Amino acid sequence: MTYQEKQNVVNIFSALVVTPIFAWLVFQRHQQGQFDLTEDFRQWGIVFLIFIGVSVAARVIIQIIFHIGNAIATREEKTPVEDERDKLVKLKATRNSYYAFTSGFVVSVIGLALGMPVYWIFIAFVVFGMIAEIIDNGSQIYYYRKGV
Amino acid sequence: MTTVRKFITTGKEFEMAKSIVQNNIRKLRFEAGEMTQQELADKARVSRQTIVAIEKGNYSPSLELAFRLSHIFDTPLEEVFSYDPKDDVPGKV
Numbered sequence: 001m002t003y004q005e006k007q008n009v010v011n012i013f014s015a016l017v018v019t020p021i022f023a024w025l026v027f028q029r030h031q032q033g034q035f036d037l038t039e040d041f042r043q044w045g046i047v048f049l050i051f052i053g054v055s056v057a058a059r060v061i062i063q064i065i066f067h068i069g070n071a072i073a074t075r076e077e078k079t080p081v082e083d084e085r086d087k088l089v090k091l092k093a094t095r096n097s098y099y100a101f102t103s104g105f106v107v108s109v110i111g112l113a114l115g116m117p118v119y120w121i122f123i124a125f126v127v128f129g130m131i132a133e134i135i136d137n138g139s140q141i142y143y144y145r146k147g148v
Numbered sequence: 149m150t151t152v153r154k155f156i157t158t159g160k161e162f163e164m165a166k167s168i169v170q171n172n173i174r175k176l177r178f179e180a181g182e183m184t185q186q187e188l189a190d191k192a193r194v195s196r197q198t199i200v201a202i203e204k205g206n207y208s209p210s211l212e213l214a215f216r217l218s219h220i221f222d223t224p225l226e227e228v229f230s231y232d233p234k235d236d237v238p239g240k241v
Contacts, residue, residue, distance in 0.1 A: 002197050004197070080195040080196075080197070081193070081194070081195055082195075083193070083194035083195050083198050084194070084198075084209070084210050084212075084213060085194070085195070085197075085198045085201060085207055085209075086195070086198075144197070146206070147167070147201060147204075147205075147206025147207055148206075148207055
């Protein structure tokens with residue numbers, strides 16, 4: 001497995017760990033009545049802003065651990081340079097994740113039109129955001145293996 | 149001719165390959181004092197994986213990288229890369 005493939009596997013792992021753990025913690029506090037996510041949409045804004053900060057910090061820590069672990073395992077200290085092929089792979093993967101997130105947005109809007117509660121759209125953002133990220137990294141692994 | 153063909157990497161040799169552009173990079177590396185993929189990658193300012201992908205026919209390089217490779221081998225571009233219209237059938241890429 002190449003460095004890029006390993007990095008994408010780590011990113012998928014991060015997405016599968018960070019988002020559900022944060023969502024579970026928020027849900028616990030919601031149930032305890034610390035904040036109301038069904039009526040007060042200002043709270044969603046605060047939750048999303050906290051999530052961005054927590055997500056970035058968690059991923060930075062996971063990436064540092066990955067780099068150290070990879071350097072020890074492979075004895076390669078240098079990370080590969082990003083070249084034109086890497087950029088093309090990322091571009092195509094970003095396109096796929098965009099399709100995934102847009103589909104999620106459309107699904108949530110349809111749900112809204114069918115009478116779903118408004119807070120469901122925020123939950124859909126979180127869920128489809130995570131799915132889009134997994135598709136992004138999964139697509140990169142696919143393109144690195146199959147070719148672009 | 150047989151010797152040359154032995155080194156030519158065509159898209160058909162690899163299950164996942166899809167490039168319609170064939171290349172002689174493996175042969176040229178061999179002729180350039182058995183240059184390693186890493187050495188070529190460093191000279192071309194790309195990753196070794198990109199050289200591997202080009203050799204396998206999994207990736208068609210940009211025009212800029214193609215010229216850079218031909219300059220490294222001090223060979224005309226058409227001796228590094230070749231294109232056969234017969235392979236360029238609809239739906240292949």
